[in-house]
Amino acid sequence: MIANVLAATAVAACLAGGPAAARETLTGSYLAARHAHNLNDVEAAARYFSAALRRDRDNPRLMEHAALNLIAAGRIDAAEPIAARLVDADPANRIGNLSLAVAEIAAGDFARARGRLADRGDGFYPLLGRLIEAWAAFGEGDLAGAEATLASLDDRTVFRLFSGYHLGLVRSAAGDHAGAVEAFETALGAVGAPPPRLAAAYGIALERAGRPTDAARAFDDGPTPFGDPLLAAERARLQAGNPPAVLVETAAEGAAEALHGFAGVFGGESGRRLALAYARLALHLRPDLDVATLLVGELLRADGQHASALAAFNAVPEDSKHASRARIAAAGELLDLGRAAEAIEGLEALIAAEPEAPQPRIALGDLLRREQAWEPCIDAYAAAIDLLDGLGIENWALFYQRGICHERAGVWDPAEADFRRALALEPDQPLVLNYLGYSLVELRRNLDEAKAMIKRAVELRPDDGYITDSLGWVLYRLGDYEGAVEWLEKAVALAPVDPVINDHLGDALWMVGRRVEAEFQWRRARSFDPEPDDLARIKRKLDVGLDVVLLEEAKGVGSTVAAPADAPAPNDG
Numbered sequence: 001m002i003a004n005v006l007a008a009t010a011v012a013a014c015l016a017g018g019p020a021a022a023r024e025t026l027t028g029s030y031l032a033a034r035h036a037h038n039l040n041d042v043e044a045a046a047r048y049f050s051a052a053l054r055r056d057r058d059n060p061r062l063m064e065h066a067a068l069n070l071i072a073a074g075r076i077d078a079a080e081p082i083a084a085r086l087v088d089a090d091p092a093n094r095i096g097n098l099s100l101a102v103a104e105i106a107a108g109d110f111a112r113a114r115g116r117l118a119d120r121g122d123g124f125y126p127l128l129g130r131l132i133e134a135w136a137a138f139g140e141g142d143l144a145g146a147e148a149t150l151a152s153l154d155d156r157t158v159f160r161l162f163s164g165y166h167l168g169l170v171r172s173a174a175g176d177h178a179g180a181v182e183a184f185e186t187a188l189g190a191v192g193a194p195p196p197r198l199a200a201a202y203g204i205a206l207e208r209a210g211r212p213t214d215a216a217r218a219f220d221d222g223p224t225p226f227g228d229p230l231l232a233a234e235r236a237r238l239q240a241g242n243p244p245a246v247l248v249e250t251a252a253e254g255a256a257e258a259l260h261g262f263a264g265v266f267g268g269e270s271g272r273r274l275a276l277a278y279a280r281l282a283l284h285l286r287p288d289l290d291v292a293t294l295l296v297g298e299l300l301r302a303d304g305q306h307a308s309a310l311a312a313f314n315a316v317p318e319d320s321k322h323a324s325r326a327r328i329a330a331a332g333e334l335l336d337l338g339r340a341a342e343a344i345e346g347l348e349a350l351i352a353a354e355p356e357a358p359q360p361r362i363a364l365g366d367l368l369r370r371e372q373a374w375e376p377c378i379d380a381y382a383a384a385i386d387l388l389d390g391l392g393i394e395n396w397a398l399f400y401q402r403g404i405c406h407e408r409a410g411v412w413d414p415a416e417a418d419f420r421r422a423l424a425l426e427p428d429q430p431l432v433l434n435y436l437g438y439s440l441v442e443l444r445r446n447l448d449e450a451k452a453m454i455k456r457a458v459e460l461r462p463d464d465g466y467i468t469d470s471l472g473w474v475l476y477r478l479g480d481y482e483g484a485v486e487w488l489e490k491a492v493a494l495a496p497v498d499p500v501i502n503d504h505l506g507d508a509l510w511m512v513g514r515r516v517e518a519e520f521q522w523r524r525a526r527s528f529d530p531e532p533d534d535l536a537r538i539k540r541k542l543d544v545g546l547d548v549v550l551l552e553e554a555k556g557v558g559s560t561v562a563a564p565a566d567a568p569a570p571n572d573g
Contacts, residue, residue, distance in 0.1 A: 026055040033065065040303035042072040042276065053082070060089045068095050072276040074296075076102075076284045094125060095277070101132060102281045105255050110139035127159055131166050131258040138170055139251030146170050161190040162261065165198050169254055172205055172246045180205040196228035197247060197257075197291070203234055204244045212238065229321040230291075256286035263295055272299050290320040297329055306336045324354060328363040335367055343367055358387040362398060369401060374409035378402060396426040400435070407439060415439070433457040434467045441474045450474070458487075465495025473504050476511070484508040492521075499530035503538055510546040518546070 033048030046069035053062045063086040070079035080103050086096035097116055104113035114136035117129050130149055137145035147170065153163040164187030171180035184202040188194055194202070203218035219235040237244065248254045263278035276299045282292045297312030310333035316326035327350050334343035344367065350360040365380035381402035388395065403418030419436040422429060437453030440446050454471045461467050472487030488505040495501050506521030519542060526538050541549050 026052055029055065030062075033069075037065075037069070037273075040272070040305060042069050042273065042303075042305070043308065045069040046073040046075060050078075050082075057085075058089070060086060060093075063089065064093065064095060067099060068273065068277055071095070071099060071280050072273055074280045074283075076280065092120065098125065098128075098132075098281070101136075102255065102259075102285060105132070105136060105139065105252055106285055108139070110136045110251060114140065127153065127162060128258060128262050131162060132255045134166060134170065135251045135254035135258065138173070138254060143170070143174050157190045158265075161187050161198075162258070164188075164190065165201070165261075166254065166258060168201060168205060169246075169248045169257065172201065172208075173249050173254070177205050177209040181209050181211075196230050197261075199228075200230045200234050201247050203231075203238075204246060207238065207244050208246075229325060233321045252285045253289075256282040256289055256292070259285070260289060260292045260295065263292070263299075272303055275299055290316050290322045290326075294322050294326055294329070297326070297333075301329070301333060306333045309333050310337065324350060324357065324359065328360060331363060331367060335370060340367070340371055356387060358384040361387065365401065365405075369405055372408070374405045377405040378409065381405065391425060393426050396422040396429050396432065399425070400429070400432050403432075404435070407435075412439075412443065428456070428460060430457040430460040430464070430467060433460075434470050438470045438474060441477055447478070451478070463494060465491045465493075465498065465501060468494055469498075469501045469504060472508065476504065476508050481508055481511040485512055485514075497528050499525045499528035499534065502528065503530065503534060506538075506541070507546055510541075515545075 029048050029052035033045050033052055036042075036044035036048055046066065049062060049066040049069050053059065053066045056062055063082050067079045067082045067086055070076075070082065076099075079099055083096040083099035083103075086093050087100060090096070097120060101113045101116050104110070104116065114133055117133035117136065120129060130153055134146040134149040137143075137149055147167060150163045150167045150170070153159045164183050164185075168180040168183035168187065171177070171183055181202070184198065184205055187198055188202065191198075199218055203215040206212075206218055207215035216235065216238055219231050219238065234244070248257055259278045259282035263275045263282065266272075266275040266278065276296065279292050279296045279299065282289055283296070286292070293312055293316050297309045297316075300306075300309035300312060310330055313326045313330040313333060316322055320326070327346060331343040331346045334340070334346065344364070347360055347364040347367065351357075351364065354360055361380050361384035365377050365384060368374075368377035368380055381398060385398060385402075399418045399422040403415045403422065406412070406415035406418060416436070416439075419432055419439075422432045423436070426432075433453040434457040437450040437457065440450035440453075451474060454467070454474055457467045458464075458471050468487055469491035472484045472491055475481075475487060476484035485505070485508045488501065488508050491501045492498075492505050502521050502525035506518045506525060509515075509521060510518035522538050522542055526535065526542075530538060537549065540552075
């Protein structure tokens with residue numbers, strides 16, 4: 001596809017009779033745009049696609065790329081005229097029509113937006129298009145039309161979730177609170193744990209329908225380990241006796257809600273550009289939708305655009321319900337940008353402002369763990385644990401992470417206690433089973449239990465190269481070299497460029513007499529940028545062989561045995 005577009009633009013320039021320099025500028029802009037796109041740099045991609053489009057104004061593919069990246073970069077107004085030209089060239093184009101429909105809703109031209117979306121039929125965003133069309137009908141004052149549009153959606157689970165949620169929002173905005181409760185319950189029936197905004201909207205509708213006890217129960221059904229800030233705010237408001245406000249009051253706010261919801265759905269790796277565009281369009285319609293601003297930051301962070309992500313997190317105002325979460329996320333971006341001192345300072349300020357909240361202390365512990373500041377890390381996690389109101393399965397990661405800090409600090413007994421506490425909370429947690437099992441083998445303690453732990457971890461995560469490596473390396477340490485080779489070969493297949501795993505396989509191959517293959521694996525390990533101590537040991541093995549290295553180590557000369565490959569830390573959520 002890239003080659004086809006490039007060829008088409010180049011041929012168009014040639015047919016136009018432009019000079020070679022102009023063709024090179026077009027080609028250069030396009031190639032720069034594709035490079036930026038592949039690097040997930042939407043701002044540069046928007047700039048270069050726009051530059052290419054200026055040199056080939058009638059190329060619909062360039063129009064679409066330029067419009068999408070401009071929207072994803074937050075330059076909605078700059079994308080609008082390109083979207084209009086794109087729709088002129090391709091009346092069914094999705095991103096062009098969506099951009100224009102959003103512009104029409106923002107301008108209050110609900111009839112035109114409604115007609116645009118209705119005319120495209122189900123081929124145009126069969127779910128998102130209908131949701132926005134319903135809100136355009138609401139903007140026209142046609143409540144029955146809005147409900148009919150939502151009712152036209154089929155009965156697939158995800159459709160029931162979105163149609164029920166938005167029907168509830170429409171009815172809430174119209175003052176039909178009992179009807180809203182019914183619609184929200186339809187949406188709740190389509191999911192297990194309710195999304196926070198659905199739970200909040202449902203609780204508000206219950207409260208306004210005269211059911212405050214049921215509302216309190218809805219607000220208590222938080223979907224995250226530490227609750228959701230919106231639900232927490234609604235719970236506190238209800239307890240204080242203050243009246244509720246609906247989440248959505250206008251058509252523009254409703255359309256923004258639909259776009260934000262879809263941005264969350266498409267936030268995976270393959271759909272992040274489109275998700276970012278949806279989130280930006282949501283903010284164009286409702287700039288105070290802080291949860292969408294937060295999502296923009298999270299999407300940019302996932303794409304490795306740390307400076308842009310930091311700017312998004314910092315754009316969440318201090319008085320927002322999501323301010324604490326944004327400050328924590330900003331600290332993570334500062335660390336990724338090499339500004340650790342600022343990150344720590346920001347988290348310490350947040351801890352001072354929210355002394356009873358465990359989340360900022362957990363975030364500080366995570367940051368210090370990444371910085372390998374083991375003792376302060378332990379203190380931060382301990383302070384967070386002291387603030388927890390009871391422990392549940394979701395808290396296993398906190399003890400696991402503190403256990404790692406204890407172990408890395410060279411204090412084993414507290415480390416083991418933390419790992420076992422994590423397993424008490426979630427007995428089949430593969431990361432904990434792997435770490436504790438391997439550590440016990442290294443310490444020559446409880447070997448049968450340790451081996452069983454690692455085997456169970458492999459059963460739970462058979463495609464995890466790091467855990468598979470641990471089983472192979474444990475077998476090596478126990479003298480089962482043939483078994484070690486079998487599992488380490490599997491580990492290398494799962495994580496082929498990890499230096500530690502390749503090094504381990506080399507050692508096992510050496511011990512079963514496959515010396516040439518062992519040296520090949522050590523050379524591979526050397527090429528994958530191992531840690532300095534590991535690199536020195538690899539070079540020594542290549543010079544004199546593993547037997548000599550082991551003798552030197554037994555006499556206290558040279559490097560120590562390489563540590564196992566670390567499994568990735570769990571997502572802290």
